Structure formats: C-alpha cells, structure tokens
Amino acid sequence: xxxxxxxxxxxxxxxxxxxxxxxxxxxxxxxxxxxxxxxxxxxxxxxxxxxxxxxxxxxxxxxxxxxxxxxxxxxxxxxxxxxxxxxxxxxxxxxxxxxxxxxxxxxxxxxxxxxxxxxxxxxxxxxxxxxxxx
Amino acid sequence: xxxxxxxxxxxxxxxxxxxxxxxxxxxxxxxxxxxxxxxxxxxxxxxxxxxxxxxxxxxxxxxxxxxxxxxxxxxxxxxxxxxxxxxxxxxxxxxxxxxxxxxxxxxxxxxxxxxxxxxxxxxxxxxxxxxxxxxxxxxxxxxxxxxxxxxxxxxxxxxxxxxxxxxxxxxxxxxxxxxxxxxxxxxxxxxxxxxxxxxxxxxxxxxxxxxxxxxxxxxxxxxxxxxxxxxxxxxxxxxxxxxxxxxxxxxxxxxxxxxxxxxxxxxxxxxxxxxxxxxxxxxxxxxxxxxxxxxxxxxxxxxxxxxxxxxxxxxxxxxxxxxxxxxxxxxxxxxxxxxxxxxxxxxxxxxxxxxxxxxxxxxxxxxxxxxxxxxxxxxxxxxxxxxxx
Ligand SMILES: [Zn+2]
Numbered sequence: 128x129x130x131x132x133x134x135x136x137x138x139x140x141x142x143x144x145x146x147x148x149x150x151x152x153x154x155x156x157x158x159x160x161x162x163x164x165x166x167x168x169x170x171x172x173x174x175x176x177x178x179x180x181x182x183x184x185x186x187x188x189x190x191x192x193x194x195x196x197x198x199x200x201x202x203x204x205x206x207x208x209x210x211x212x213x214x215x216x217x218x219x220x221x222x223x224x225x226x227x228x229x230x231x232x233x234x235x236x237x238x239x240x241x242x243x244x245x246x247x248x249x250x251x252x253x254x255x256x257x258x259x260x261x
Numbered sequence: 262x263x264x265x266x267x268x269x270x271x272x273x274x275x276x277x278x279x280x281x282x283x284x285x286x287x288x289x290x291x292x293x294x295x296x297x298x299x300x301x302x303x304x305x306x307x308x309x310x311x312x313x314x315x316x317x318x319x320x321x322x323x324x325x326x327x328x329x330x331x332x333x334x335x336x337x338x339x340x341x342x343x344x345x346x347x348x349x350x351x352x353x354x355x356x357x358x359x360x361x362x363x364x365x366x367x368x369x370x371x372x373x374x375x376x377x378x379x380x381x382x383x384x385x386x387x388x389x390x391x392x393x394x395x396x397x398x399x400x401x402x403x404x405x406x407x408x409x410x411x412x413x414x415x416x417x418x419x420x421x422x423x424x425x426x427x428x429x430x431x432x433x434x435x436x437x438x439x440x441x442x443x444x445x446x447x448x449x450x451x452x453x454x455x456x457x458x459x460x461x462x463x464x465x466x467x468x469x470x471x472x473x474x475x476x477x478x479x480x481x482x483x484x485x486x487x488x489x490x491x492x493x494x495x496x497x498x499x500x501x502x503x504x505x506x507x508x509x510x511x512x513x514x515x516x517x518x519x520x521x522x523x524x525x526x527x528x529x530x531x532x533x534x535x536x537x538x539x540x541x542x543x544x545x546x547x548x549x550x551x552x553x554x555x556x557x558x559x560x561x562x563x564x565x566x567x568x569x570x571x572x573x574x575x576x577x578x579x580x581x582x583x584x585x586x587x588x589x590x591x592x593x594x595x596x597x598x599x600x601x602x603x604x605x606x607x608x609x610x611x612x613x614x615x616x617x618x619x620x621x622x623x624x625x626x627x628x629x630x631x632x633x634x635x636x637x638x639x640x641x642x643x644x645x646x647x648x649x650x
Contacts, residue, residue, distance in 0.1 A: 141392075167393040193415070193517055195407040196460040197400050206399045206459075208408060208512055218394045218512040227460055231415040247396045 132182035140168030143182055148246040153187050153237045155215050156180040164214035187237030188212050188253070196227035205229050209250055223251045230255060266532050269650045271358035272485035272496035275305025275478030276606045281595050282442045283378050284472040290321045291332045293374030293474030298333055301476035306493045307368060313337055314366025314479075316353035318344040320375060320385040320598050329372060339366035344387075345506065346633025347546055349373075350477070350602035351640040354629075355502035357479040367480065374474030375597035385598055388634075391510045400459055403467055403549065405511035405635035407459035410551040412517040414461060419554065419569035421461050425452035427550040428465050428592050430578035435589025437579065437619035442471050443593045452550075466550040468591035468600070475602035477609075482650075497609040498650060500535065500626070502642040503528025511635040518566075522559035522630065522639040529628075529641035530561070537561040540643070541624040542611045543583060544604035546632035547590040553577070556630055557585070560641065584621045587611060601631035605642065612646050625649050 132154055137143050140156070144167070147154035156165040160177025171178050189211040196203050205226035209219050221229040222240065235250035277300030279293035294317070302309055315337040319325035326342030339360050343352055350371055357369035377385045390401065399405060413419045429449055435441035452465040480488070485496035505524035508514045530536060537560060545556045554568035562583065563571040571577075577585035586592075588607040591600045608627035610616050625648055631640040 193408040193412040195399075195404050195411055196457075197398065197404050198457050198459065199400065204398060206397050206404050206408070208517075216512055218397050218399070218510075220397050231411065242396045245396070 130184045130186070132184055135182050140170060144168045147184070148239055148248060151239055153185040153248050154182055155185055155211070155213060157183045164211075166215040166217055183213070185211055185213050185237065189235055189250070191221065191229060191231050191233045191235060192216060193231055194221070194229040203227065207250070209235060217248065219248055219250055221250050221252060267358045267362055267502070268500050268532055268534065269498050270482055271361045271479055272482050272498045273354070273477050273605065273609045273644065274480055274485050274488055274494060274496055275301040275307065275476070276609045277301035277304050277476050278440065278603070278606065279374055279474030281440055281473040282471050284376060286379065288376060288379070290319060290374040290376050290474070291328065293376065293472065294329055294372045294476070295332060297374060297474040297476035298370055298372050301370070301478050304494060305478040306488055306491070307478060309333065309335060311368045312370045314339040314357060314360055314369035316341045316357055316369060316371040317373060318342060318349035318599065319373070320377070320387050323387065335370070337366065345638040347548065347599040347601045348631030348633035348638045348640040349599060350475070351605060351629055351631030351642050352504055354477065354479065354499065354605055354642050355504065355640065358499045358502070361479060361481050367484070369479040371477040371479065371602065372474070373476070373599060373602045375599065376472045377598045378470050378472045394510055394512055402635050403462060404459040406549040406551055407462045408511055409517040409555070409636060410461055410549070413551060413554065416518055417566035417569065421453060422449060423569035423573040424461070424466055424550040424554070425449045426573045426575070427547065427553050427577070428452045430572070430575060430581070431547060431586050431590040431592035433578045434587050434619055435593035437617070438589050438594055441589040441594040442469055443589070462549060462551075468548045468596035469593065471595050471597050473595045473597040475606050477602065477605055495613045496647065497612045497627070497644045498647065500643045500645045500649060501529040501531065501533030502640070503532065504638070504640045506638045509634055509637050514636060518555070520555050520559050520636050520639055522556050522641065525639040525641040526560035529643050533643040535626060535643060540626050540628045541584070542587060542608065542621045542627045543585045544588070544607045544627065544629045545586060545590075546600055546604060546630055547586055547592050548596070548600065548632065550592070552632060553585060555636070556632070560628070560630065579619070587616065587619050587621060601633070601640070604629035604631060608644050612644060
C-alpha cells in the first residue's frame with residue numbers, strides 16, 4: 128500500500144498534519160532511523176532522535192485504549208485515547224455512540240469533524256468489543 | 262552510605278501551613294506564602310534574615326521565585342523556581358538538600374501559597390491546553406485521571422468500590438485532623454452515588470478545591486542537630502529522594518497503569534537503603550482516588566494490579582495495615598491546586614510525633630510522594646528520625 132504523503136509543501140510539521148485533515152487524511156510521521164510511528168508531529172524522533180521523519184497517511188483504523196464521558200453543564204461528551212493500527216496513539220472522541228457507552232477495545236475508524244471552524248480527527252465504532260456492530 | 266549520596270546530609274527543621282480552607286477575603290497567594298514562611302521559620306527557631314536559599318512554584322506568578330523573594334524581603338544567593346506542578350515542592354526538598362550539601366545556601370526555605378477557592382473554586386493553572394488534546398475538551402485535569410482509572414479498571418479488575426474506599430479512608434483520617442476542611446462522615450455509598458464528573462470518577466473521587474499554603478525549612482544535618490540541642494524541633498532527616506518524568510500530556514503517557522513513580526521510588530529507596538516494608542507512614546499526592554492505587558503499586562508497596570484490593574475495606578484508613586495520607590489528604594484535608602508541600606509537612610510531623618489523635622505509633626520512616634501534571638512528574642522523598650541514620 129502506498130501510504131507515503133509525497134506532496135509535503137511545508138517544512139513545519141504542524142501545518143502538514145493540519146493540511147491532511149483539511150483533505151480528509153489522518154497523517155503521521157514514520158521514523159527512518161527506528162521505524163517508530165510518531166504523533167503529534169515534530170522535527171525529531173522522540174524514540175531515537177533521528178530527524179529523518181517521513182509523512183504517511185494512516186488507514187484510520189484503530190482501537191479504543193481508554194475512554195471517559197465528560198459531564199458538564201452543557202451536556203455529556205466522549206473523550207477517548209485511540210491506538211491507531213500503525214502504532215501511534217492520539218486523543219480524540221468516538222461519535223455516533225452514547226458518550227458513556229464507548230468501551231475499551233472497541234474498533235474504530237477515522238473521519239473528520241468540524242470543531243470551531245477547523246477540521247479535527249474523530250472516530251466512529253466499526254465494531255464493538257463483543258464483535259461487529261449490527 | 263553510598264559515596265556521593267545525600268542520605269542523612271540535610272534535614273527539615275521547620276514546617277507550617279498558612280491559613281487553610283477558605284481564607285479571609287482579600288488575602289493573596291503571596292500573603293499565604295508569607296504566613297507559611299513566618300510560621301515555619303518560627304517552628305525552626307530561625308530568623309528570616311538567615312534564609313539564603315528560596316524554592317517556590319506557583320500557578321499565579323510566572324516568575325514566582327522573584328515575586329516571592331521580594332514579598333518576603335529576602336535576597337537569596339540560591340533560587341530555584343522549578344515548576345513541575347504539584348510535585349514541585351517535593352522536588353524542591355531534594356534540590357534544597359543538594360544545594361545545602363554543595364554550600365550553595367545554608368538555610369533553604371521552600372514555600373507555596375494559593376487562593377484558588379476564594380478565586381472561584383476552579384483549578385487555577387498557568388498551563389495552556391495541548392493543541393492535540395484541547396479540541397476534544399477533556400476537563401483538565403480530572404478527565405486525564407479518569408482515563409487512567411478506566412484503564413486500570415479494564416486491565417486489572419479494579420472496582421469503583423475500591424476507589425471509593427480511598428476517599429473513605431482519607432475522610433476517616435481527616436476526622437482526626439482539626440485542620441482538615443471536610444470532617445463529616447463519608448461512606449462508600451455516598452462516594453459512588455455522588456455526581457459523576459468524568460466517568461468513572463465522581464466529585465468525591467476528586468480532591469478538594471481549597472485555599473492554602475505551606476512552607477519547609479531545610480538545613481544541613483549538623484545545623485539541625487545544633488538547633489535541636491538548643492531546644493529546637495526534632496529533625497526529620499532526608500534519607501533518600503528521586504525524581505522522574507516520562508511525559509506531559511496524558512495521550513503521550515506510555516501505559517496509563519504505570520507511572521514514573523516506579524523510577525522516582527526506586528531512586529529514593531536506593532539512596533535511603535530501605536525497602537517499602539521499612540516505611541511506617543505514607544503521604545501520597547491523592548488528587549484523585551486512582552492516584553494512591555497507582556503510587557502504592559509503583560512505589561512497591563504491592564504488586565502491579567493489586568492496588569485496588571490493597572486500598573479496599575479500610576486497609577489504608579486508621580487502624581489499617583498501612584497508614585496512608587494521615588492528614589486526610591487532598592481528598593479531605595486541603596488541596597489548593599499544588600498539594601505536594603503538604604505531603605512533606607505531614608511526614609515531618611509524624612516523625613516528630615506531634616500529630617495528636619492521628620499520630621502513627623513509633624513512626625521512624627515516612628514517605629512523601631508528589632505528583633505533577635497529568636500523572637506526568639513523580640517525586641519521592643523518604644524521611645527518617647535520628648534513629649534511622
Ligand atoms: Zn526513531
């Protein structure tokens with residue numbers, strides 16, 4: 128699978144990540160030195176220190192590592208940590224499910240959502256911990 | 262003694278709290294620093310003019326060490342404004358011992374003050390949300406600890422009842438501490454049935470929001486013995502200390518069930534030449550009920566995954582197998598935002614034997630553990646009486 132992002136225009140890591148979201152892609156970096164998957168974006172590998180970081184396109188599939196329902200005056204929303212299959216973790220939320228019914232181990236898939244005028248990465252369940260969703 | 266070790270080289274000779282709870286209207290964080298500093302110096306029998314080392318951190322003042330020195334009217338020749346959140350002051354204790362050992366200062370004052378309850382009852386924090394976490398609106402910091410609790414529950418079968426028992430034990434200790442903010446009886450059912458903030462943590466799984474300040478005075482062991490001979494307090498010697506930081510933001514914590522206390526604790530115990538079974542009383546930073554569970558595991562008081570059963574059913578309450586958070590902790594005694602200094606104050610008082618109803622009999626070795634950020638910074642200090650040297 129060609130997941131390499133070839134049209135990287137910016138030398139700054141943050142804008143490359145955000146440009147990905149703007150076109151519906153979840154991008155991450157792969158270290159040329161130790162093969163670590165790196166997120167959030169940066170200019171050196173936090174594992175080995177190499178500056179050889181290539182941009183890749185994530186398949187957007189992963190698993191809920193942990194989850195909480197945040198309860199405030201304006202309602203309840205989900206906050207989750209997602210382990211992507213490529214080997215990086217990110218904070219996000221699982222949509223399309225009650226915020227307190229997201230389970231650790233649920234399989235999830237990436238999509239973008241608008242948050243205060245900016246695209247962000249969110250996830251939806253593809254199957255629950257017990258098996259595929261109906 | 263290991264060569265180069267700080268074991269037994271410095272001692273805490275003065276401890277004090279400022280006014281606590283909800284302080285008089287108009288008092289500022291610096292006013293509380295002033296109260297705590299004056300009281301701790303009086304406790305030590307030292308004059309303010311003798312302070313030549315200042316250690317402080319604040320959620321209010323970006324350049325807190327300078328603000329505090331100016332307010333107190335001291336001109337330190339050694340100054341340390343390390344701010345690693347609530348663990349800062351336990352870290353300052355290690356830094357102060359090293360500075361005294363190296364002759365960078367001779368009388369070190371560690372001081373803290375906060376008026377976050379008077380300021381509206383919300384956590385005052387100088388830190389900005391991480392750009393890769395902020396858009397998802399976690400409630401800082403409770404949601405981060407909730408994620409850790411959820412993972413511990415998932416991985417080890419820890420229960421909400423066991424977490425609730427941490428809050429119940431803290432309240433039972435607080436009922437023995439006249440300075441504690443919350444002293445009404447509290448049951449497991451009340452913790453479980455209170456308002457959910459960020460699943461699985463209810464408001465009773467979360468620390469208090471109070472005003473308060475605290476101060477420590479650190480000198481060399483020689484000076485501490487001289488003060489004691491002249492009628493000063495019984496010194497609490499620093500036997501070992503260690504620091505560790507593995508991450509800042511919760512999404513970059515490698516394993517939500519294992520904290521850097523594993524490293525800070527190992528370093529502290531190695532310097533002290535002691536094991537967890539040698540510790541008589543334990544003061545842990547309990548911002549949330551999951552914290553003592555994680556720290557008791559990572560510091561070696563029980564195996565990984567067994568923290569839930571270790572804290573359940575009154576095992577860390579008065580009369581239990583291990584006295585933990587004997588002042589009532591951040592959960593029931595006092596939590597002005599950065600609690601670390603209070604773990605050391607209580608450890609020193611337990612070693613002095615001045616804790617009244619909540620005194621642990623024959624306490625010779627006490628452990629104080631600070632936590633900062635989102636389980637990010639961990640600092641462990643082990644203190645002992647003169648008999649442990
Ligand atoms: Zn690398």
